[in-house]
Amino acid sequence: QTDHYNLLKRSGRAKATTESEDKFLRVNSLRDRWLIEQQLQAQLNTGRSQQVSVSTVKRRLRAAGLTGRVTKKRLVWATKHRQWTTEDWKTVLWTDEIFGSSYRVFHSLQTWFVASTVSSLGL
Template identity: 35%
Template sequence: MVTCKDTRAVIIALHKKGFTGKDIAASKIAPKTTIYRIIKNLKESGSIVVKKASGRPRKSSKCQDRLLKLIQLRDRGTTSTELAQEWQQAGMSASARTVRQRLLEDGLVSRRTAKKTLLSRKNIRDRLIFCKRYWDWTDEDWGKVIFSDESPFRLFGASRKKLVRRRPGERYHQSCVMPTVKHPETIHVWGCFSAKGVGSQFCLRTHP
């Protein structure tokens, strides 16, 4: 097991061989701040002893940080405020801001959820069977296949919600509303493509 003393000795040896602090930090043998402190202390006093960092002491221990990470990974949707409450139940009193800082240190960044098609067990099984059946197909084999699909298109109005910017009292202003009809006319278009290119499109049916 590599001790702190061994790590400091390795950092000093690498620096004496011409490696910069940035080069040594890339190896991730120690935190970047620690590496730079060791090098700075060596230049100033010739010692490899790391001076104690100044400032407010860290509120949580490494063990408590690991617990927080496990709580977050158990339920990715838990908010920082909820995590702070759960952390408090485990004996750690900290704010939501501290929670976010600790999670950022572990590379856990808050992002919007990605949308993905819901797959049933049957969907997953069928896709796996398909992959196993055709895994050894060549480009020539796939060149004989035509892929096709159909999509609906509304001829009046938009099928998705639209955002507008308006002032108070302008909710029903002509420029702020989207006209609708009870049964909008819709056409279904079928198309296909293959290795040779895109095929023709056909209108299948209209509604109403």
């Protein structure tokens, strides 16, 4: 039969995190998008006997479709336009006026956004 299979014991090392811990990382990173991996790692490792690495946190977030690429593109754009004068900015058509601020050091900011896929857009 093509739809029948037996679950066999798998070889190899077990995952460092459980499904509930993966969900914890995903939910916390979406709840506070300014958290960096080290902060998420510290939250997860609280009360754990075996510590989880920052690399594991990054992999779990990436597997959940969360990525910091948008932030990196914004930084490149901001660096490119840093020297613009008021007159330069007057030539820009503003269609969306959303402002935000952060009290953290600019180079250490990392926000997480759900990666756009065809299925997530409903196409």
